[in-house]
Amino acid sequence: MSDVQDRKRFVEDLTDQGDDFSRWYTEVVRKAQLADYAPVRGCMVIRPYGFGIWENMQRLLDARIKATGAQNAYFPILIPESLLQLEADHVEGFAPEVAWVTQGGSEPLEERLAIRPTSEAIICRMYSRWIESYRDLPVMMNQWCNAMRWEKVTRLFLRTTEFLWQEGHTAHANHAEATDEVLRMLEVYRSFAEEDLAIPVHAGRKSLAEKFAGAEMTYSIEALMRDGKALQTATSHDLGQHFAKVFDITYQDETGARQHVWQTSWGASTRMIGAVIMSHGDDQGLKLPPRIAPIQAVVVPIWRKDEERAQVRPFVERVREALGDRVRLHVDDRDQYTPGWKYNEHELRGVPIRLEVGPKDVTKGAVMSVRRDGRQKESIPLEALAERLPALLDEVQRAMFDAARAFRDENTATCRTVAEMEAHFVARRGFVAVPWDGSAAFEAEVKEKTGATLRCVPLDPSPWKGLAGPGQDVGLFARAY
Amino acid sequence: MSDVQDRKRFVEDLTDQGDDFSRWYTEVVRKAQLADYAPVRGCMVIRPYGFGIWENMQRLLDARIKATGAQNAYFPILIPESLLQLEADHVEGFAPEVAWVTQGGSEPLEERLAIRPTSEAIICRMYSRWIESYRDLPVMMNQWCNAMRWEKVTRLFLRTTEFLWQEGHTAHANHAEATDEVLRMLEVYRSFAEEDLAIPVHAGRKSLAEKFAGAEMTYSIEALMRDGKALQTATSHDLGQHFAKVFDITYQDETGARQHVWQTSWGASTRMIGAVIMSHGDDQGLKLPPRIAPIQAVVVPIWRKDEERAQVRPFVERVREALGDRVRLHVDDRDQYTPGWKYNEHELRGVPIRLEVGPKDVTKGAVMSVRRDGRQKESIPLEALAERLPALLDEVQRAMFDAARAFRDENTATCRTVAEMEAHFVARRGFVAVPWDGSAAFEAEVKEKTGATLRCVPLDPSPWKGLAGPGQDVGLFARAY
Secondary structure, three states: OOHHHHHHHHHHOOOOOOOOHHHHHHHHHHHOOOEEEOOOOOOEEEOHHHHHHHHHHHHHHHHHHHHOOOEEOEOOOEEEHHHHOOOHHHHHHHHHHOEEEEEEOOEEEEEEEEEOOOOHHHHHHHHHHHOOEHHHOOEEEEEEEEEEOOOOOOEOOOEOOEEEEEEEEEEEOOHHHHHHHHHHHHHHHHHHHHHHOOOOOEEEEOOHHHOOOOOOEEEEEEEEOOOOOEEEEEEEEEEEOHHHHHHOOEEEOOOOOEEEOEEEEEEEEOHHHHHHHHHHOEOOEOOOOOOOOOOOEEEEEOOOOHHHHHHHHHHHHHHHHHHOOOOOEEEOOOOOOOHHHHHHHHHHOOOOEEEEEOHHHHHHOEEEEEEOOOOOEEEEEHHHHHHHHHHHHHHHHHHHHHHHHHHHHHOEEEOOOHHHHHHHHHHOOOEEEEEEOOOHHHHHHHHHHHOOEEEEEEOOOHHHOOOOOOOOEEEEEEOEO | OOHHHHHHHHHHOOOOOOOOHHHHHHHHHHHOOOEEEOOOOOOEEEOHHHHHHHHHHHHHHHHHHHHOOOEEOEOOOEEEHHHHOOOHHHHHHHHHHOEEEEEEOOEEEEEEEEEOOOOHHHHHHHHHHHOOEHHHOOEEEEEEEEEEOOOOOOEOOOEOOEEEEEEEEEEEOOHHHHHHHHHHHHHHHHHHHHHHOOOOOEEEEOOHHHOOOOOOEEEEEEEEOOOOOEEEEEEEEEEEOHHHHHHOOEEEOOOOOEEEOEEEEEEEEOHHHHHHHHHHOEOOEOOOOOOOOOOOEEEEEOOOOHHHHHHHHHHHHHHHHHHOOOOOEEEOOOOOOOHHHHHHHHHHOOOOEEEEEOHHHHHHOEEEEEEOOOOOEEEEEHHHHHHHHHHHHHHHHHHHHHHHHHHHHHOEEEOOOHHHHHHHHHHOOOEEEEEEOOOHHHHHHHHHHHOOEEEEEEOOOHHHOOOOOOOOEEEEEEOEO
16 A cells, blocks of 8 residues: 555544544544654653644743743752652642652662652742742742653543643732632633633632642633543642641741741643643544644645646745735645645644635635635635635634534533432533532532532532522532543 | 841852852852752752743744754653663763652552653654654654753753753754754854854864764854853754664655664753853853843832932833833832842843933933943933834844953964963963864873863864864864863
């Protein structure tokens, strides 16, 4: 079989979502060359196309984080075991999944060093040295880095031993300011997910059973994947004074008295790439939201004879010049593939807009645009392209969000009892809103009978007005990744 | 002692370069809050001001790298010992300085995993899977990541156990293309160092004694620090087919035959921040080149009475508005410090331009700019600021490069024999150009008698016309970091 046929089959062989969603996911990740398995258990290689998505996410989220006043810094990847052990809940939560360095060069180490599963411990140690006065507060730092958790079951992007993320760590003079920060960052994540990733989310607080090890309270944003399972997409933690007390992080207040600081931490990881894939993809492959797509529009030139080629080529150059830096454009001028093959490949790779340029288009002085999200076609005159294409990308971005929200809302139900939930989850998936009195017993019963867990108590319960009685909250449950 | 006096002394206590350069260096790094020691041997914390420099470096260098056609990707930090051992020179060079992970969660690992000292081994394993045909070549990937070498003697930025860097790895169809790539990247580093960091460098090849473990040939850029010692600032390696053969990285050529690829790798690290500090700093502290300075201009408002304050404050706002995004501006409106104290602090932190705004300036409708590099003053009318300040920053950038080059050239001598070099290094430091026949014995003798090593054989030997005889090259020697 020739190389070309080989690759064609490679695209056509994609498993349907309805047949096996999990297999569809892994195939899409690998065929679209987003990531590959590494020769180390549970680790992945992020290939250039996948990393291009991550770079766009980083740029957009980083700008939102900096707009809150936080600054980037970098803390060491290694954490001495004795530091990790200071906060009891924290070590209990993380110790089982830590990778340990025990040898440096030819010397066995006197103390084991953890590869950071998260950086509270090392950052708190530094904060205890740096913070002296109320004038030093708030301290708001963020770092983009790798982290590691020795997971038993792993999946590309969703749960890997090593992952990339940003983790923010702040210290404040009182609890009110810390709480404001926790919610401010939750809102940063919500707006980033909805506006940049086109993923609708519910923002809310977790139950005590699901909170971060060492936190007073954890908040998260929760999205719904196309198989009806929920995915926690980012978290924001109110750390209270748990770490401040054991790491002795104090400041002198305006009266000269020493006080412990109040802290927060918040993070989002390469897992978000998994959320994008599973929120938008279909049986043809990926659908990337324009704001984070490495290639926003791909030009596919079409010719059969050499004279057509001589006609099309210069026109494609004019398209490129007309667009300049306005759009992340790629011209696919490979000779060894047919246009049809290229259409399939770029659909698989989720490129938001395809621009077809054949002899007829050249004659009309236009390109034929085809949207990935709904396949809508539109002939765009060359002179209108620089204005129309960015607008069209905005329309795609908005339409993708609307489609994902419609899917999410269709797959959100209301129940009043565990029995109703049990019946619901026999036939359906998605979110179920239920009145919840805050009891762990209820959570445990639901989990046992339905497999669903409490995703969050939404900050905005208005869609479920009247559901929760006195002393109750709306609990949003789902089976989850 | 009050907090204010404490901090004032903190700035004034900076050691002079001439008294103890090494102490000056460490003090400047810590007092300017670029970095701090971490509670793990040999590791550093990069604080926001230092990380701001790194972010600017990354942005500028990343754009230069991408302009060559390379794409970013991410490979795992852990490398199985068996992979690291495949290339004999490579393992011999790096094994003594590897940190080993031996435990994952509660399980002892069957095979030790190295924290990457550099990523050739893991990347080559992936390339052997991905590369099939000549159509796949060249493969040009880069990653920004952390890496680790278990160094015995460490110094903030210059040599730390963990460091941040970019490492590029490319594969080509033949040696000529690989060599072009090695030299193209060397030129990227040269132009980045000279244009963005304002550091003049010599670009050239290393001796066999100094080449990268596993390379066919190593090239580097070499800069001169203000204490007269050289610093290798970035390297570019011709890997030949050393790795391709042991990792079995082959492609099918146009005739259908299988061939091994030819590879390169190239890297630059947070060490470059050390190069910036030691190339430009003086007894008052840092001098940051405007292109990478986190703060390019700082406004210091000056008032004594409240009515002056009422006059100055709105004017400062107009300054801020006039500049917009054109300049990375910071307004230092802290009440607890005097203007004089702020001048000292911003000089210590190397801010390229200070803008003083007092009642007299407001009356004139102007700000008084003071350059960090040469202390030149210039009153700039508010309406001219948006144009003048960016131009002034360009002048500072250029002047800093010229000053560093003049210093470098004053500290470059020519010798003809080892005896001459010995005499030279008794009294002086800096670069010494000498005719070199390529012999390792000569290198060893120079090192023993003078402490200087061969920094590189410059690609451009024209400054030393006539120095090298037939069969000789110009060798550039220096004592080095």
